[in-house]
Amino acid sequence: MQSTKQQLKALAEARRGVIVPGAFNALSAKVIEDLGYEALYVTGAGVTNMGFGLPDQGFMGLTDIADHTARIRDAVELPLIVDADTGFGNALNTYHAVRTLERAGADCIQLEDQVSPKRCGHFSGKAVIETSEMVSKIRAAVDARRDGLLVMARTDAAAVHGFDAAVERAQAYAEAGADILFVEAVTTAEHVRALPQRLQVPQLMNMVIGGKTPIVGADELGRLGYGFVLYANAALQGAVAGMQKVLAQLRDAREVREDPTLVAPFAERQRLVGKPFWDALEKKYA
Template identity: 35%
Template sequence: MTDSGTALRERLDRDELLVCPGVHDPLTAGVADAVGFDAIYMTGYGTSLSKTGYPDAGFITMPEMIDNAATIQERIDVPLIADADNGYGNATNVIRTVREYINAGVGAIHIEDQTFPKRCGHTKGRQVIPREEAVGKIEAAADVRDDRAEDFVLIARTDARGTGDGSLDEAIGRANDFLEAGADVAFVEGPTDESELERIGREVSGPLVYNFVGDLGSSPYVDLSSLDEWGFDLVIFPIASTLSTIPNVHADLSAFADDPVGAMQAIDDEFNAQPVGSLHEFAGFPEVVDWERQYLPDEEQDKYAGSLGDDPESE
């Protein structure tokens, strides 16, 4: 059993909505962890964009996603919920996918029923595989969970609502079939208004996740208290860190283009005013120094005497 899975299940069992910000790499995950959340979500869109430079349209591979998830989970102290796209193939591929995510130590993944290549769940052109095939993939994932890590949380997502001929009836039917096949949590992607959310909460027979994508998607802005009232257990804000990063970096570098020295000073001042400490402290240099003292020969400490540079311990 994964410690992250156990911790996540405990949080999901609480009588309150679990709120998870989305992050795209260990750096943004470290910031989210410093702020303080009970769980954190790894975005597939942000991972693809930050690691490959391509959008969430099936360009990123399973090893790249799992590597990102593993390094994020290593960086944070709370459970990570990771996007596993469509499992990167059929049911037999899903077996390896789930095993690898379990080995990465994350608390949960979600697998969707899109065709390959897949695309962002809030863009046009999505297609889903036949329901029977999708159920088989969830059954395979659940069997791996039961065999390898019983507390690992399996979230099953359906994109049926957003296809060309998709209906909410089909999406709800798939969600219930996925739960019966062994999923722990159901994820109906792309409800279009509050009435659809209420119906999902009423007709899906199990824990539920809501994907809060804001203006980039088709799902509505809703109060968290309403989601809780309708029966949702988990809400993810998948592209929070990605949307925050792009405009802030653009603004800073635009200023840098006009006045490099002044912009650098402003960036320094802004960073020094925030609560996570210096860059070295945030990155973990004090811990590295502790490791050196604990495990390296005493003479290795001589390198600090008279040397120049920031002292991570004094920050």
């Protein structure tokens, strides 16, 4: 039986546009798995937004993402791509981050070339480190990994130095050992189509609802040759909309009744968190 790392590598190499939703906690991960997705992304933006109530501007630390990764790893059996931001420092910090996150259950570590503190890839005002510094971080990540862990290299240079410079950086990162490439926040459909032609390593394309990149369907992205189509915070945005809807109803009507269009049924919530399993264990050990 394939390990989750082997499963993820096979998905990347198939280049069929596998949709990877973002999970911001263990329950959201269980919903993703329950709906039949093949992999998930432990989102730093989601952890920051939902865990701290803060914007994605470098407030998350290594311990935060490692704790969330471990909880999600315990909750689901899917391959996990984990957002490690900038590696939380220099090449040595990156080495430590990779070891920490692999122990927590990551199957792939995503590293980006922004200046620390980073910010969401679809925010304005980004800055990137020198290519040589990022290459050192990737080499450190490759040296630190064990048991087939994948390394994903993200570049945010398109917003700073232009599309061609971002492609050049991505190629350098592949040569340094990155298994998957992620060119963030390209702004035209032409650039989306061009990337698989210009870079040979499997790639991820990030679809941010309301972001800078035009939304392209996963089927088309698969035909273009992308390995993964990331929807890092679709579940988060849906959860926020759902919370706002039900809480507005409670505020205005002074009650909320069982309505599957408004709230998940009580029994469904218990099913998702595995209550029958724990009930069986309770009987076994009684």
